[in-house]
Amino acid sequence: MTYAAAPGDAGSEVVADLATGLGVPTDGGRTWTYTLKPDQHFEDGSVITSADVKYGIERSFAADVVVGGPTYVVDLLDDPANVYGGPYSDVHPEKLGLATVETPDDRTLVFRLNRPYADFDHIMALPSSSPVPREADTGADYGEDPVSSGPYAITTVDDVLGITLERNPAWDRDSDPVRTALPDRVEIRTGVSAAGRDQRVIGGAADLDAMTAGVTPETLPRIEADDGLQARTDRTTSGTVRMLALPVSVSPMDNVHCRRAVSAAVDRIALTDALGGPEVVSAADSLWPRTMPGFAAPSAGSESGPAGPELAQARAELAACGRPEGFTVRIATPNDQRPLQVARTLADGLGEIGIEGVVVGLDPSTYYTSDIGRPGNVTAEQYGILVIAWTGDLPTPSTYYPPLVNPVQPTGSANYAQISGPDLSALVNTALSASDPSTALNTWRTVEETLLDLSVYLPLLEERVVLIAGERLRNAYVHRTYGGYDLAVLGVR
Numbered sequence: 389m390t391y392a393a394a395p396g397d398a399g400s401e402v403v404a405d406l407a408t409g410l411g412v413p414t415d416g417g418r419t420w421t422y423t424l425k426p427d428q429h430f431e432d433g434s435v436i437t438s439a440d441v442k443y444g445i446e447r448s449f450a451a452d453v454v455v456g457g458p459t460y461v462v463d464l465l466d467d468p469a470n471v472y473g474g475p476y477s478d479v480h481p482e483k484l485g486l487a488t489v490e491t492p493d494d495r496t497l498v499f500r501l502n503r504p505y506a507d508f509d510h511i512m513a514l515p516s517s518s519p520v521p522r523e524a525d526t527g528a529d530y531g532e533d534p535v536s537s538g539p540y541a542i543t544t545v546d547d548v549l550g551i552t553l554e555r556n557p558a559w560d561r562d563s564d565p566v567r568t569a570l571p572d573r574v575e576i577r578t579g580v581s582a583a584g585r586d587q588r589v590i591g592g593a594a595d596l597d598a599m600t601a602g603v604t605p606e607t608l609p610r611i612e613a614d615d616g617l618q619a620r621t622d623r624t625t626s627g628t629v630r631m632l633a634l635p636v637s638v639s640p641m642d643n644v645h646c647r648r649a650v651s652a653a654v655d656r657i658a659l660t661d662a663l664g665g666p667e668v669v670s671a672a673d674s675l676w677p678r679t680m681p682g683f684a685a686p687s688a689g690s691e692s693g694p695a696g697p698e699l700a701q702a703r704a705e706l707a708a709c710g711r712p713e714g715f716t717v718r719i720a721t722p723n724d725q726r727p728l729q730v731a732r733t734l735a736d737g738l739g740e741i742g743i744e745g746v747v748v749g750l751d752p753s754t755y756y757t758s759d760i761g762r763p764g765n766v767t768a769e770q771y772g773i774l775v776i777a778w779t780g781d782l783p784t785p786s787t788y789y790p791p792l793v794n795p796v797q798p799t800g801s802a803n804y805a806q807i808s809g810p811d812l813s814a815l816v817n818t819a820l821s822a823s824d825p826s827t828a829l830n831t832w833r834t835v836e837e838t839l840l841d842l843s844v845y846l847p848l849l850e851e852r853v854v855l856i857a858g859e860r861l862r863n864a865y866v867h868r869t870y871g872g873y874d875l876a877v878l879g880v881r
Contacts, residue, residue, distance in 0.1 A: 816835060
């Protein structure tokens with residue numbers, strides 16, 4: 389699977405890639421069957437089979453060898469009664485011992501999930517579903533020179549010059565409805581600073597910045613002063629929402645009225661200004677990113693700009709929570725410029741209603757894993773407000789909301805608010821298993837409304853990026869799923 393080559397919401401639509409069509413669900417969404425297109429080849433000319441796809445998926449189970457990346461495929465295919473450790477410890481003669489994936493013939497794959505999952509096609513669009521020929525697998529080093537099944541193959545890798553891709557002669561353009569792959573050769577220059585990438589694209593030495601992070605704040609004034617450069621830019625939200633998590637294990641955030649007091653006191657106008665203005669961030673009154681399908685239009689209060697604080701309401705909530713004079717709260721944040729600015733601006737605003745925010749800057753490299761990803765540490769350190777940035781792995785609510793509300797784990801927990809309850813769990817399970825898209829969408833909206841009503845996650849801002857295209861670039865549009873220009877269809881003049 390992959391995503392449609394199209395701008396706007398259409399780019400969030402999952403479409404068939406190596407398969408002949410979308411997966412066929414049975415057994416209430418627990419079993420998914422795919423049929424591969426005939427005569428698809430690796431770069432060496434060998435035919436891609438269902439066994440190659442299964443082997444590629446099996447590699448994700450070898451967490452000690454294949455490190456990093458989303459674990460959805462493992463979570464959905466894992467069988468606690470028959471634990472699978474990946475192909476490198478597999479005793480099967482062909483290293484195909486994962487029982488929950490069946491290959492009845494060379495073109496058919498049957499996935500038996502451990503629970504219903506209506507968005508499984510999206511999971512199959514992840515790189516973990518790419519076919520891998522077992523004979524070519526080099527373990528942890530495979531990613532440095534993977535065997536291509538697409539329009540390009542790696543021909544050279546140089547620490548100084550970067551990576552060169554050239555046309556894969558085994559690729560069949562007629563069988564690939566997604567990629568036009570117009571250039572015959574692609575050169576990727578690595579090791580270039582963000583400012584250096586901006587200058588190369590502006591000056592014509594590069595056609596685009598593949599990092600999709602947008603131009604640096606230092607480059608923006610140059611673009612704003614040049615009509616020609618402005619004509620080559622696209623401005624879009626990134627899908628990353630800066631928000632607050634209010635852990636219910638930490639007093640007084642165990643009281644919903646204290647949480648609502650914080651929510652009402654948030655000054656998104658001040659936060660927008662602190663982070664560089666509306667060119668850099670958009671005020672958010674929803675946890676739902678603008679780039680994710682199903683996003684609703686902003687509320688009337690934020691139509692003309694970001695909402696300021698509601699201090700009278702905040703003071704009323706303080707009285708309701710038994711803290712009319714306010715309280716002191718520790719605000720945890722990564723010790724980086726932008727999140728620190730968020731925390732300090734937030735603390736200033738909370739001071740208007742008597743809440744003293746004590747900002748605690750923590751090591752960014754351990755912040756999400758060890759500092760706030762361990763609920764016991766959050767409680768012990770009495771972090772009552774956590775500054776976080778949240779992005780979904782895929783363009784669907786099913787990968788955006790569940791981690792925020794999943795059962796709290798002692799380590800590696802993304803349920804930073806430590807919220808739980810049977811009603812919330814039932815909503816999430818209903819949304820995940822709903823075969824009707826409108827039912828799923830409405831249920832996710834109810835999840836969103838529930839979290840906002842409980843004030844356990846408070847949306848602040850959504851990051852924006854300014855992308856600039858090189859002078860030669862053609863067919864450039866922003867692909868919402870990838871957050872940058874769609875590499876599948878680009879050409880140069």
